[in-house]
Amino acid sequence: MALKYTATTVASSLRSLPTLFLSLATLLFTLSLILFFLFSNPNTQITPQTTVQQPYASINVYVADLPRSLNYGLLDRYWSSSATDSRISAESGSRIAPTHLPKNLRFPPYPENPLIKQYSAEYWITGDLMTPESFRDGSFARRVFDVDEADVVFVPFFATLSAELQLGTAKGAFRKKVGNDDYERQRQVVDLVRGTPAWKRSGGRDHVFVLTDPVAMWHVRAEIAPAILLVVDFGGWYRLDSKSSNGSSQDMIQHTQVSLLKDVIVPYTHLLPRLHLSEDQRRQMLLYFKGAKHRHRGGIVREKLWDLLVNEPGLIVEEGFPNATGREQSIRGMRTSDFCLHPAGDTPTSCRLFDAIQSLCIPVIVSDNIELPFEGVIDYSEFSVFVAVDDALRPNWLVGLLRSFSKEQKDKFRQNMSRIQRMFEYDNGHPGGIGPIPPDGAVNHIWKKVHQKLPMIKEAIVRENRKPAGVSIPLRCHCT
Structure with missing residues (x-):
């Protein structure tokens, strides 16, 4: 009886060998697949949901060298003034001078005056670029310090604040050139930027200006028309103001100066808090x-x-x-x-x-x-x-x-x-706007829109540079 049991057991074991070998083969194949995926891509991490790290997309931005008087210095001027903005009532927050602002701040806050605050994109975009690189992991724009590495050149002029300072204190001089501080600043920016090798190399097509106020850089728009303009809409560009021009076509803002092909529509800064x-x-x-x-x-x-x-x-x-x-x-x-x-x-x-x-x-x-x-x-x-x-x-x-x-x-x-x-959020919650920005906020989405336009801008630069000397090609309207 014992001998019979042993023989039966051996026979049964022999019959199960193919199944055993099949199981072992399956196990080895599974292990080999796991080892392949583990070691064939060093960026792969095993997590509850395995994801493969993708290359981080960005746009390389060089910041043009402008004196502080044309950006944060304008905030110094705003906060040191005792004037009020005559365009809104005194009780509505129009007073320019604060009473508790520390002196000699490197990065002063932007005005709370609603007529100015709604246009504060220039402040937040510049603040992101001024933030130390070690704190900019979430920024789509990568600041570079060699202009030859740049995709675009950002011009850090607070054009809206410059215009609003003029409008709020001496509106009558705004449309004139003599006695107009805003015009003097516009002229200074254009002369500095257009004199650089970077501008001459591209004709300004890869330069970025923030012009959120419809009247920002009013007097020099024709000179910066080839650049990438960040604007809230095109409404202030197309129309002839009969009061200022007296019907003269040379004062008319031409359609050829703005285009959805090269320019970026950016959000106003909202004035009311977010409701979840x-x-x-x-x-x-x-x-x-x-x-x-x-x-x-x-x-x-x-x-x-x-x-x-x-x-x-x-x-x-x-x-x-x-x-x-x-x-x-x-x-x-x-x-x-x-x-x-x-x-x-x-x-x-x-x-x-x-x-x-x-x-x-x-x-x-x-x-x-x-x-x-x-x-x-x-x-x-x-x-x-x-x-x-x-x-x-x-x-x-x-x-x-x-x-x-x-x-x-x-x-x-x-x-x-x-x-x-x-x-549509600009505010990053840091003093002076200097600090990490929300990756899904307005500043990053603006740079992503600029990034989308790079192939066309580079094509335009090449086309311009191959023209024979003395050949002029008229501007064409590409408004849609």
């Missing part, structure tokens, strides 16, 4: 608008809309600006309304759009010629309502459209809006 979706509460009003009724140029649409909407139930349409006295009122109005009206004013867009986004108030955009930041990355139709001017001016048409949206549709708009709020 989890904090949103029930909204009682249909539509909110706070602003000036009477505007120039395209603002005639705003006046007509105002008259149509001002007495409609469920709508708030009021004069004002989100400054020191009206800020809380604006916050409350935008956070308790489903929709926020965004009509064209002096230019097709304004900071009001970005205040609405931060307030999760669905923008109603009535501006046929508007250009928007980061299109191609953002689809504004997913959280905004676009209305043709002709339709908006039909009696009862706009209100009827807005009342037709269901709660589910409005909730979806706000969910989509909450996902892109961060893209």
Whole structure:
């Protein structure tokens, strides 16, 4: 009996050998695959979800050498002045001189005056580039100190602050060249930059200027037209101001100076704080608008809309600006309304759009010629309502459209809006704007848009450099 058991066991074991060998082969094959993936790519890390590190994309930026008087020195001048900005009321935060600002700050804060703060992109972009490289891991722009290594040359002129200092203290001199401090600064910047080998090599096509105020560098725009211009829209560039030009075509801003092919539309700096979706509460009003009724140029649409909407139930349409006295009122109005009206004013867009986004108030955009930041990355139709001017001016048409949206549709708009709020944030939370920036914020997205334009810019430089001496090719309009 014992012998029979042993024989049976041996026979059974012999029959199972092929299965054993198959199992061993499978195990060895699996181990070999694991070893291959472990050691064939040294950048691979084994984590709960294995990811392969990708090369970090960036744009190489050289900062042009300008004296401090043309950037942070302008902030010194602003904070040391005792003047007030005559364009807004004294109680609205227009006073220039603070009482508790430390003296001799290397990087002073940007003004809280809302007329100036809305254009502060120049401050945050420059602050990122001034941050020590060891703190710039999240920046898409890589600062280089050899111009031959640069993709672009950034010109650190606070053009908006320069213009606003002139407008706030001596507006009458702004359009003149004599007695205009802003013009003297513009002239100094252009003479310094255009005299460098870098400008002469590229014709300025790889230089970057921040011109967020529609009147920034007003007198020298033709001279910097080939450069990459960071602007909030094109509205201030196209139109002839009859008061300043008296019909003279030489004072007209030509379409050839701005183009979506070479320039970048950047966001205004929002003036109201961010509302997170989890904090949103029930909204009682249909539509909110706070602003000036009477505007120039395209603002005639705003006046007509105002008259149509001002007495409609469920709508708030009021004069004002989100400054020191009206800020809380604006916050409350935008956070308790489903929709926020965004009509064209002096230019097709304004900071009001970005205040609405931060307030999760669905923008109603009535501006046929508007250009928007980061299109191609953002689809504004997913959280905004676009209305043709002709339709908006039909009696009862706009209100009827807005009342037709269901709660589910409005909730979806706000969910989509909450996902892109961060893209319009400039403030990095560091004193003087010097410190790490949020990787998903406005500054990085601006540099990514500039990066997209590099192949075309390099092509334009090569084309320009191969022209025979004395040959002139006229500028052409590439506005769309």
